[in-house]
Amino acid sequence: MSEHAGAVMPSEAGTRPSFLDRFATKLVALLQNTQTRSDEATQQKLNAIADALSDLMNRQDQAQDARELRLAVGLEKRESS
Template sequence: MSNEETRSDAAQDRGKQDGRSGFDRFVEAAYFQVSRAPFFGLCLLIVVAWAVSFPLFPDAKSWQVVIHTVSSVLSLMLLVLLENAGRRSEEAAQEKLNVIAEALSDLMSSRAQQDPTLEESVRRLRDAVGLEERH
């Protein structure tokens, strides 16, 4: 199988359903959108709309409460979404590192048959990443 076929298969696999819930897909889409310039523009537009709405409120205190409430609600929702996305990203990176460590451990084990000094390094690597407990 050529590299291009492998890359094509990998790209297709990314698009397939991978058992994620609707919430997980929503978090990923939200994470993508809030990290782009249009979201910043929307936030700026909200602040500008709030600023020019001053004459519509009977006093400055209620006018300030509006922006505080809106910003607090948006901040809380974004915090939860972004923390969820960050946690899943961290778990994915950890799993990739574990797979790399496992492959390295297997490679070192096969080489240890020819070079017994690698046995200790293999043991330390497996202990460090907990490969024995995971399998």
């Protein structure tokens, strides 16, 4: 019945959600959580790279450039949180 356009799914007809409906909802939530965790891990890695680059720039007498880099990526804000 779900193959036809305009068909009413059991969960839409006011009946109790089926196992498949509940499974699909949980799978979507799991995938969204995984994506969020992946995004956060990627951001942490990028912050570590920017921090290391800033430290290297400070050692090579490029303090102004290092400050601009840290401000551009907001490292001070993230580190203090």
